[in-house]
Amino acid sequence: MNDEETMDLRLHVWRQKDSKSPGKMVTYRANGISPDMSFLEMLDVVNEELVTAGKPPIAFDHDCREGICGMCSLVINGVPHGPQQGTTACQLHMRHFRHGDEITIEPWRARAFPVIRDLVVDRRSLDRVLQAGGYVSVNTGSAPDANAIPVPQDNAEAAFDAAACIGCGACVAACPNASASLFVAAKAQQLSLLPQGQPEREKRAIHMVEAMDREGFGGCTNHYECEAVCPKGIPVRYIADLNRDFLRSALTSREVKPLPPAVDAEE
Amino acid sequence: MELDGKVPSGPIESLWDDHRFDMKLINPANKRKYRIIVVGSGLAGASAAATLGELGYNVDCFCFQDSPRRAHSVAAQGGINAAKNYQNDGDSVRRLFFDTVKGGDFRSREANVYRLAQISNKIIDQCAAQGVPFAREYGGLLDNRSFGGAQVSRTFYARGQTGQQLLLGAYGALNRQIAAGTVRMHSRVELLDLVLVDGHAKGIITRHLVSGRIARWAANAVVLATGGYGNIFYLSTNAMGCNVTATYRAYRKGAFFANPCFTQIHPTCIPVAGEHQSKLTLMSESLRNDGRIWVPKAVGDGRAAADIPEEERDYYLERKYPAFGNLSPRDISSRAAKEVCDEGRGVGKLGRGVYLDFADAIGRLGEDVIRQRYGNLFDMYEKITGENPYRVPMRIYPASHYTMGGLWVDYNLQSTIPGLHVIGEANFSDHGANRLGASALMQGLADGYFVIADTVAHYIASNPGDVPDTDAAEFREAEQDVRDRIQKLLDVDGSRSVDSFHRELGAIMWEYCGMSRNAEGLQKAIGMIGELRERFWREVSITGENEEFNVSLEKGGRVADFLEFGEVLCYDALNRDESCGAHFREEHQTPDGEAKRNDEAYAYVAAWEFKGVGQKPELHKEPLKFEHVQLATRSYK
Numbered sequence: 051m052n053d054e055e056t057m058d059l060r061l062h063v064w065r066q067k068d069s070k071s072p073g074k075m076v077t078y079r080a081n082g083i084s085p086d087m088s089f090l091e092m093l094d095v096v097n098e099e100l101v102t103a104g105k106p107p108i109a110f111d112h113d114c115r116e117g118i119c120g121m122c123s124l125v126i127n128g129v130p131h132g133p134q135q136g137t138t139a140c141q142l143h144m145r146h147f148r149h150g151d152e153i154t155i156e157p158w159r160a161r162a163f164p165v166i167r168d169l170v171v172d173r174r175s176l177d178r179v180l181q182a183g184g185y186v187s188v189n190t191g192s193a194p195d196a197n198a199i200p201v202p203q204d205n206a207e208a209a210f211d212a213a214a215c216i217g218c219g220a221c222v223a224a225c226p227n228a229s230a231s232l233f234v235a236a237k238a239q240q241l242s243l244l245p246q247g248q249p250e251r252e253k254r255a256i257h258m259v260e261a262m263d264r265e266g267f268g269g270c271t272n273h274y275e276c277e278a279v280c281p282k283g284i285p286v287r288y289i290a291d292l293n294r295d296f297l298r299s300a301l302t303s304r305e306v307k308p309l310p311p312a313v314d315a316e317e
Numbered sequence: 318m319e320l321d322g323k324v325p326s327g328p329i330e331s332l333w334d335d336h337r338f339d340m341k342l343i344n345p346a347n348k349r350k351y352r353i354i355v356v357g358s359g360l361a362g363a364s365a366a367a368t369l370g371e372l373g374y375n376v377d378c379f380c381f382q383d384s385p386r387r388a389h390s391v392a393a394q395g396g397i398n399a400a401k402n403y404q405n406d407g408d409s410v411r412r413l414f415f416d417t418v419k420g421g422d423f424r425s426r427e428a429n430v431y432r433l434a435q436i437s438n439k440i441i442d443q444c445a446a447q448g449v450p451f452a453r454e455y456g457g458l459l460d461n462r463s464f465g466g467a468q469v470s471r472t473f474y475a476r477g478q479t480g481q482q483l484l485l486g487a488y489g490a491l492n493r494q495i496a497a498g499t500v501r502m503h504s505r506v507e508l509l510d511l512v513l514v515d516g517h518a519k520g521i522i523t524r525h526l527v528s529g530r531i532a533r534w535a536a537n538a539v540v541l542a543t544g545g546y547g548n549i550f551y552l553s554t555n556a557m558g559c560n561v562t563a564t565y566r567a568y569r570k571g572a573f574f575a576n577p578c579f580t581q582i583h584p585t586c587i588p589v590a591g592e593h594q595s596k597l598t599l600m601s602e603s604l605r606n607d608g609r610i611w612v613p614k615a616v617g618d619g620r621a622a623a624d625i626p627e628e629e630r631d632y633y634l635e636r637k638y639p640a641f642g643n644l645s646p647r648d649i650s651s652r653a654a655k656e657v658c659d660e661g662r663g664v665g666k667l668g669r670g671v672y673l674d675f676a677d678a679i680g681r682l683g684e685d686v687i688r689q690r691y692g693n694l695f696d697m698y699e700k701i702t703g704e705n706p707y708r709v710p711m712r713i714y715p716a717s718h719y720t721m722g723g724l725w726v727d728y729n730l731q732s733t734i735p736g737l738h739v740i741g742e743a744n745f746s747d748h749g750a751n752r753l754g755a756s757a758l759m760q761g762l763a764d765g766y767f768v769i770a771d772t773v774a775h776y777i778a779s780n781p782g783d784v785p786d787t788d789a790a791e792f793r794e795a796e797q798d799v800r801d802r803i804q805k806l807l808d809v810d811g812s813r814s815v816d817s818f819h820r821e822l823g824a825i826m827w828e829y830c831g832m833s834r835n836a837e838g839l840q841k842a843i844g845m846i847g848e849l850r851e852r853f854w855r856e857v858s859i860t861g862e863n864e865e866f867n868v869s870l871e872k873g874g875r876v877a878d879f880l881e882f883g884e885v886l887c888y889d890a891l892n893r894d895e896s897c898g899a900h901f902r903e904e905h906q907t908p909d910g911e912a913k914r915n916d917e918a919y920a921y922v923a924a925w926e927f928k929g930v931g932q933k934p935e936l937h938k939e940p941l942k943f944e945h946v947q948l949a950t951r952s953y954k
């Protein structure tokens with residue numbers, strides 16, 4: 051590849067040693083970056099230089115690098131997952147940047163997501179919200195034949211649209227209230243749209259919404275920033291559906307008792 | 318020593334049922350007294366931990382990601398097989414069994430495969446009940462498609478996200494047990510060693526990836542569900558964190574490693590774009606239904622695809638395999654692609670790629686139909702390469718994808734270490750020398766939901782007794798070993814990154830132990846790996862300390878294990894002096910380049926025993942008998 055095709059960039063990256071230390075923005079040069087690189091590969095290049103110089107690399111979460119595991123979580127120039135719509139940070143490629151660009155890279159910021167190191171945050175609060183009821187209670191072995199309960203194709207498709215959530219938390223990071231409403235609504239609606247999800251529908255809505263509050267996520271005040279950054283295009287109308295389920299169950303249900311707060315195992 | 322798979326005797330159709338009746342049970346009230354460690358939270362681990370929790374055991378489940386939902390299973394696209402015969406197209410348990418044994422090129426154990434085919438149907442029931450949004454037909458019933466050249470439509474799918482949807486189902490079941498208090502989930506915690514007490518697996522040593530805390534965990538039994546080792550090639554379709562550490566550490570403690578050389582290369586991945594490449598993305602095999610694969614006829618033809626006239630193109634799969642053409646099996650298509658690129662006819666900047674061309678299909682069906690069928694795959698391709706596949710042909714190249722080899726297990730999925738059970742991609746059990754598409758998800762869930770609970774109960778009932786004290790000498794020593802090794806990594810203080818070593822190892826493996834292998838190359842590779850390992854321990858740079866979130870240290874430990882395991886893989890490939898399934902030895906081919914299997918000499922599982930780092934491991938054989946499927950040569954001509 052000839053030199054004209056590569057670019058030199060200046061990165062401003064959030065560095066923080068651990069949850070207790072204060073953090074700050076640090077500037078790095080990323081030179082000779084090829085437009086074919088993914089954003090994370092560009093960071094790999096910077097890290098390779100840091101490590102070779104005996105300095106600690108920039109920590110960031112990633113695993114699949116193909117937009118499905120939900121692990122990558124960078125706020126790029128102020129936008130969770132960066133400038134390209136419907137694209138996780140790991141699938142964002144450097145051809146969307148220009149030679150000489152300055153790029154800021156920060157972690158997800160939310161009360162419920164404490165920083166672990168640099169760009170890595172603790173998102174177990176999302177797991178705990180789902181532990182409060184984001185499932186159908188069916189023990190292994192007790193299921194009827196899969197075709198015993200037909201599901202209209204439209205419902206199955208709509209349930210899939212909701213189920214496409216990868217649990218990355220970009221919606222929380224984008225929301226001025228750090229609300230997890232879109233995340234919760236996606237899970238609740240996936241199950242509400244299917245016959246298998248009906249028996250626990252109301253209990254599920256109440257328990258998950260309560261868990262969300264307990265974890266320190268804010269409420270939804272209709273900013274719709276979540277929908278704009280969601281890499282899987284989950285629509286905000288699911289939040290309205292969730293609210294309906296929540297209200298109905300709050301009005302009608304008697305025996306729904308709040309669950310005790312979920313606790314993480316010691317490690 | 319001849320290994321015994323401990324397959325019970327009797328008619329294969331009722332073998333599993335009869336065996337379940339013969340195995341011991343544990344009284345429901347007693348189950349909570351027993352502690353079980355499950356390492357891994359992918360399809361295999363999450364389903365196992367949830368099921369064991371439902372039964373009332375006390376379960377500790379571990380994963381290295383920040384959430385169990387992110388295990389590598391999440392990335393599976395195509396689908397999951399089951400013998401439901403919902404399409405009434407002649408499918409049956411027997412046919413799925415038959416296809417799997419044949420697809421594996423007669424190197425798997427019949428009884429295990431039969432059980433897998435039987436259980437497959439219950440998996441679909443279970444997942445549908447959990448709310449997995451499978452694709453459906455207009456009438457509301459489940460849809461199926463034909464996958465990977467199968468002659469029946471038995472693959473269930475959820476758009477291009479079957480893995481994520483099945484995993485979310487299992488993760489839901491797991492979450493329910495976490496809330497119920499039966500499962501304790503430990504995320505961002507990595508297994509670094511297995512602990513044996515009196516020869517039985519009774520615990521593990523872990524490192525917390527955030528705090529660096531080293532901890533000891535004791536249990537009545539240990540289940541490994543830690544996935545495959547395809548990342549030994551550095552570039553693969555696997556997630557970045559996939560590793561061999563858990564199974565390799567168990568191997569070092571005495572568990573035999575079976576058929577490590579059976580590694581699957583997937584033909585349709587996006588080619589390498591440059592030396593910065595960190596992983597390769599799979600493009601679904603379904604594209605081969607409508608795309609035509611070709612390269613220029615002339616060596617070094619630098620013209621753009623559009624400028625190469627029809628008569629100067631070589632549609633090599635259609636030419637060589639007229640019956641199957643572009644749908645030829647994975648191993649055959651992969652090797653053919655390598656061959657044309659080796660001849661200097663590859664396309665793309667680096668010359669390691671072939672065209673997958675949709676122009677004919679678009680001409681025939683129109684762009685809209687193609688968009689409907691493959692729209693999101695085309696979008697993904699464009700995102701990664703910046704090229705529009707509706708206008709210019711896609712470029713694809715084979716990449717490491719799946720590992721059939723794994724820890725040796727018997728019919729009960731127990732390794733050669735009593736009490737250590739291995740499930741999912743981490744074991745070797747069901748796919749022989751080659752896995753069929755949509756069968757890994759099936760196997761992981763069969764093991765986790767429907768096999769392991771019965772067989773672990775049998776082990777525990779046969780070996781009751783208390784959970785050992787983690788202050789026992791065995792635990793203290795294992796912890797000390799782990800600490801020493803971490804210290805050793807930190808003490809090297811060199812100036813080369815872990816990644817650079819991983820990349821170099823990957824290049825050796827790919828060159829000499831990838832799509833095709835020969836004795837000379839394998840011997841050379843063994844020498845090169847040993848030498849690279851020595852350099853690693855002299856030159857690697859791992860900054861920081863143990864007591865922090867330390868990415869280099871985490872990776873360093875994994876690559877150090879790959880650097881030992883690579884030799885085992887090569888020794889196995891060297892020993893298996895035949896071509897079968899994904900294992901192609903250049904010395905054993907027909908005049909027109911087809912694989913030649915040698916059933917007389919190699920119809921066995923090769924299980925290797927650790928004999929020390931840098932030492933040749935000891936080979937043990939489990940002979941394979943084929944009583945229900947006739948040994949035959951695969952032919953796709």
Ligand SMILES: Cc1cc2nc3c(=O)[nH]c(=O)nc-3n(C[C@H](O)[C@H](O)[C@H](O)COP(=O)(O)OP(=O)(O)OC[C@H]3O[C@@H](n4cnc5c(N)ncnc54)[C@H](O)[C@@H]3O)c2cc1C
Nearest residue numbers: 357358359360361381390395396508544741742755757758
């Ligand atoms: C891109 C892609 C597409 C695929 N598509 C299909 C498909 O369509 N159909 C199909 O049948 N198969 C497919 N496969 C194969 C299939 O996805 C895998 O074989 C299967 O999901 C493996 O599941 P598993 O539970 O065994 O392991 P994994 O899902 O890999 O899970 C491993 C678990 O172990 C944990 N772990 C690993 N090491 C350690 C350690 N040392 N300490 C603690 N925890 C550890 C991890 O955190 C993780 O939780 C695909 C594979 C790839 C790469």
Ligand code: FES
Nearest residue numbers: 113115120122140
């Ligand atoms: S790394 Fe998996 S979604 Fe980005």
